[in-house]
Amino acid sequence: MSKFIEQPRYSCALGAQQTVVAIKKAVPILHSGPGCSGKISSLIGQGEGYAGGNTIPCTNSGETEVIFGGEDKLRSVIEGAFKVIDAELYVVLTGCTSDIVGDDVESVTTEYQKQGKIIVYAETGGFKSNNYVSHDIVVNAIIDQYVDKYKTDLNVEKGLVNVFATIPYQDPYWNGNLEEIKRVLEGIGLKVNILFGHESGGIEEWKTIPNAQFNIVVSTWVGLSIAKHLEEKYGTPYVHFPYLPIGGNETSKFLHQVSEFGKLDKTIVEAFINKEEEKFYSYIERTADFMLEFRYGLPRRFYTILDASYAIGFSKFLLNELGIIPAKQFIIDDTPEEYREAIIQQFNKISEFRSAKVEFLVDGGAVQEEIRKDTNKNRALILGSGWDRDLATELGADLLIVSVPVAYRLTLNCGYAGYNGGLRAIEDIYDSVLNTYR
Known part of the structure; x- marks a missing residue:
């Protein structure tokens, strides 16, 4: 029996369109019904990014595609996106309609991959999961279909880390959170691939994912499947901090855990933590009155x-x-x-x-x-x-x-x-x- 959920606070799996929007010059291409993307943007949008919101290309699949299949229409939309939008990565995402009908999106996308187009696909039919789950699915798809093909080498770079923390747009404060996480990790001597948002180097940064010394998951469960996938694929170990560190006490605990895992220079780490704690608690002291x-x-x-x-x-x-x-x-x-x-x-x-x-x-x-x-x-x-x-x-x-x-x-x-x-x-x-x- 179906259950009505009042006041939803996350979206269906297709909400992973926002994961793509958060990557510099990346564009989602939706093979879905009309209206799906707009509803997602109204719930978790707050800004269109480079090619989000009403800019997102979509097949707007309807009755014709349900009866006769929508693969030809998908090809048309992909080719149109190539002509109109100057992107560095295109990500085809499926909606409920195409997944129920059974359109071979992999085959269509592979055609363009063979032509040298930087395009990947992921199955994100809304009924399959929510956008917490599909975020990991889309990131892993980009790693397997893009990063793995275009990686420069497999030499591990000491001090380089990939961070998998918060879900762009599902977390309204994702950009600021990622900027601060990157700041504090750089403060203890690491080079940080933050992957999303303003502080990221875009898809060139994604290419260096295989070269990381280790990965950092700053989340209770989202991102763990990405880190485990990278461990299996490239042998990259990961450290897991199971919640968002907020304030002096928990941020210091987070940095100590990362430092111990990565065997970082304790002098640098302690000097940074002491400086940050001194500043943080000086402001707290001022609130005493x-x-x-x-x-x-x-x-x-x-x-x-x-x-x-x-x-x-x-x-x-x-x-x-x-x-x-x-x-x-x-x-x-x-x-x-x-x-x-x-x-x-x-x-x-x-x-x-x-x-x-x-x-x-x-x-x-x-x-x-x-x-x-x-x-x-x-x-x-x-x-x-x-x-x-x-x-x-x-x-x-x-x-x-x-x-x-x-x-x-x-x-x-x-x-x-x-x-x-x-x-x-x-x-x-x-x-x-x-x-x-x-």
Whole structure:
């Protein structure tokens, strides 16, 4: 029996179009029905990038393609994209229609690959998974069909790392988060392939993926299949930090773990961490008077309605750095079963003295009903999405929009990862709090 999900906070598998849009001068070509791409862009878009939004080429498959097949139409759209859009990589993505009909997209794409065109394909029929899963599928497809063919050599470059962290656009703050992750890793002496966004070198950077000394996964579960694939393909080891590091404590822990794994120069690592911690906590110290004066009007507990990486990262940060107590935490990314126990264990040891209850629930309406039932009347902070604005108003709670859909704020290079992200989170949280005083 089908189940209606209220207030969706991620998209179908075709949402991986945004993964492609986030690569410099890369263009998704959709073999899907009309309207699919537009709905995805409205949910997780926020900006068109080089060739996103209404620019994305699409076959707009309809009744004719269902009956007679859509391979000829796909060829026509691909050839049109080559003529009209000056891209460095084209990625064909399938939607539900073409996957149900059974169009041979691999055969069509291979024709152009044999002509020397830089084009790859991935099966992303919406019914197959969500965009958390298909993000990894698309990245692996680019590695197998592009990187592997155009790699310059297989010489391991000492200090070079590939980072697989957050999903572009599904994380509204992906660009700022990736910039900060790259900054702190470079600070301890690494050369970083960040792969997406402004700080990436584009597809030339992707070509050097096989040359990395090791890979870094900064996520609870997304990105792990990429790292495992690269380990099998090129023998590249990987280190896994299972949530987004936010603030001084967790960012330092992240850098120490990477340093130990990569056997980096401890002098350089400790000097950078000490400098960053000194700066971070100097700003925290300046808030002491504010925290004391407003202690009865500040949030005392918090809920997260986020994906696993953000939920764990923010829970550790809010409890251990700001002293806000966790209420029940909700994970909304449809986490695969095999990763759930590890997530529960993270919340069981959220700090040395406290644990937090966690529930895996993708229905935003059901999550909100759970929060409404909470009898604790202390002022709360909700970390959720634009869907939760009315709930926050109803409960008299403060809201920090972290998850899609964002709707009520514009994001450019804002991010919550790292030392700088922690400071930005504090500013945004308490800006929201102070805005309630009249």
